[in-house]
Amino acid sequence: MRDPRRLFELNPALQVPEGLPLVAGLTGFADAGSGVSQLGTYLLGTLDSDVVATFDADILLDYRARRPIIYFDQDHLTDYQPATLKLYLAYDELRQPFLLLSGFEPDFRWEAFTEAVLGLIEQFKVKSITWVHSIPMPVPHTRPIGVTVSGNRQDLIDSMSIWKPHTQVPANALHLLEYRLQQLSYPIAGFILLIPHYLADTEYPAAAVAALDSISAATGLIFPTDRLRQEDRDFIANIDEQVAGNTELGRLVGTLEERHDSYMEDTQLRSPLTDSDGELPTADEIAAELENFLAFRRHGDEENGRGDR
Secondary structure (H helix, E strand, O other), X not given: OOXXXXXXXXXXXXXXXOOOEEXXXXXXXXXXXXXXXXXXXHHHHHOOEEEEEEEOHHHHOOOOOOOOEEEEEOOEEEEEEOOOEEEEEEEOOOOOEEEEEEEEOOOOOHHHHHHHHHHHHHHOOOOEEEEEEEEEEXXXXXXXXXXXXXXXXXXXXXXXXXXXXXXXXXXXXXHHHHHHHHHOOOOEEEEEEEEEHHHOOOXXXXXXXXXXXXXXXXXXXOOOOHHHHHHHHHHHHHHHHXXXXXXXXXXXXXXXXXXXXXXXXXXXXXXXXXXXXXXXXXXXXXXXXXXXXXXXXXXXXXXXXXXXX
């Protein structure tokens, strides 16, 4: 293996305290409700931070699969926006320092990337690692977002993980990092947010709030969430308005609520997160009903001929 330290460049002017928690969220394979992308944008846009290390996108990123954005200004090009992957030293609302790994998920050289991150964890004597991922599941938006917790933080698994499946899943780069850290008995927790599948393609504010709450539970870090929570209240009010105006949609959401509540009352029952008897509406059924209703979020203010909200 080539020297993994060649994958990144350290900021030589920055002194990083030892023993900090590391928080990670990488965008790529799946990001239901834009939970991970919102998390990175919100933390970097809200908290004070400095770059510790910058990873080499030319080595790790497939530009043809995830093309950078450039702005065409009438007759010339401006504002080229390449994807980035960086390790930051950030400070929470109480000025508690922590490390934040944020940006694109590597397309290439996962083993080398993992070794590089493990090296940084060792170099800075990282206290714990917490990472966040989000996936679509048939759950209702009218209930709090649940999480599945992986890793070796048994206290968090016991207190927070509502779904513990035996299944194979497509891996992402942070799964590999968690797997290697578990082998080293390093404290790590992965939070998989279970996002209503009919909201998976939206920027769902509750997903970012759930990500921040999960990180706080694992690390003790405190984040300002008032703006996100207000955005979520506005978002849910719009969704509820559409549900109230459509009988079939209301019935589908009601079915999700019933199965969710039954599962939460008795976890020995069949999980409501799977469709086994035909009563639970499929993702396609709900997506078809909500496609027009959610257009206001994805495509602006046009909504099936309705007026301004």
